[in-house]
Amino acid sequence: MRHPVVMGNWKLNGSKEMVTNLLTGLDAALAGVEGVDVAVAPPVMYLDLAQRLISQGNSNIILGAQNVDVNASGAYTGDISPEMLKDFGASHIIIGHSERREYHHESDEFVAQKFAFLKEHGLTPVLCIGESEAQNEAGETVAVCARQLDAVIKTQGVEALNGAIIAYEPIWAIGTGKAATAQQAQEIHAAIRAHIASFSAEVAKNVVIQYGGSVKAGNAAELFAMPDIDGALVGGAALDAEGFAAIAKAAAEAKK
Template sequence: MRHPLVMGNWKLNGNKNMVNELITGLRNELSSVDGCDVAIAPPFIYLDQAKHQLSGGRIVLGAQNVDINLSGAFTGETSANMLKDIGAKFIIIGHSERRTYHKESDELIAEKFAVVKEAGLVPVLCIGETEAENEAGQTEAVCAKQLDAVLKTMGAKVFENTVIAYEPVWAIGTGKSATPAQAQAVHKFIRDHIAKHDAETAAKVIIQYGGSVNADNAAELFSQPDIDGALVGGASLKADAFAVIVKAAAAAKKAK
């Protein structure tokens, strides 16, 4: 059975004091929770501090982005090997904010996916449609295109030990969320799309939901058969709210 993962994406938030307090709060809140893997992705500048704060605990370190280059004259970039060296495991790639604000293409994101896998890290591949695409009935076509950038260059086996995060762009940071039934339908489509290439890999891949996940909607989302945790934005900045989401995922795992 798949083991759910709840990951907090802190985005462009935090300071040294906040990192200390939030991680201390999370460790206290989650000390007795099992049945769900937990990770956080602070801004790059706080990764080393976070790693030390997490030492000896069950929360795993992640990062919000990565460059396709491993070294060289690429000012301002961070490589997969650097992230591995500092102790990160889960690497978010293809987040809609990167696609939108930094014009990252499906092809570039597939390159990042390959670099992360080559480094022995776990890519968290974000896919999802905009509001206009959703209203035009293009959700499945958009998700398939974003998946195919990886599938057609690397094959389905590359999705072993990988996380996919379905994040409808219209639900990120808006307070809107797909209904559990809507989210489940897309998650099933994603799994079935990979299964056309490799059913065994598709059955094992972790597919998170992201998009205004909070303490109120988490339990019902996680009760769906193909939703394996969440990539959490705003709610991951408060230890108590994030802990409720993690506990809901753990409870859903036991109930499935």
């Protein structure tokens, strides 16, 4: 049975005060919650503070980050390495988010390089895939997701997906309040899993596939009721401790 993972992607939001309030509130709101891995990805500036707050709390919040670069050290101004993320206890690292693919022109190949680099350093890639509205309307959703996955599978082997997390995030659903319906998302998740199964049934059975895009406390339960939706990558709703904890609880409840 796959263990659900609910992760908050805080994007470019935060201050020392906000990080303190959010993590303190989340720790309290998650008291007694079991059966779901809960992770947060603050901006890297706040990893140190987040690590300290999490270690003082009682719930096992997993620390993550929103990006990694592809060099280990040296003359790469502005870059962040896997070992630096590890140094602050961050284990679950988001790569290939559509905002980075779009605003930073990250290609499938570059994202795959990041994937390999994270694995090499023992970190968990949270690989985002997903189609634009135009691609969706053109019926290209599954082909786009398969192409984004194949950049990893065909260069690193399908076993590279063992222990990694895939986040299916349709771009048209991100920050729009227009989430995919549970049925729509299930259909694509099943197709993604079937694509992976065409390489290895075992890997496909075990890989966690999160849904992301306007997940809220109000639609989480119906999404998690779907057999191939193993958790969520949450943006806006992850900035509220109670609301985010409610999403995590819905995952724990649905996957009992």
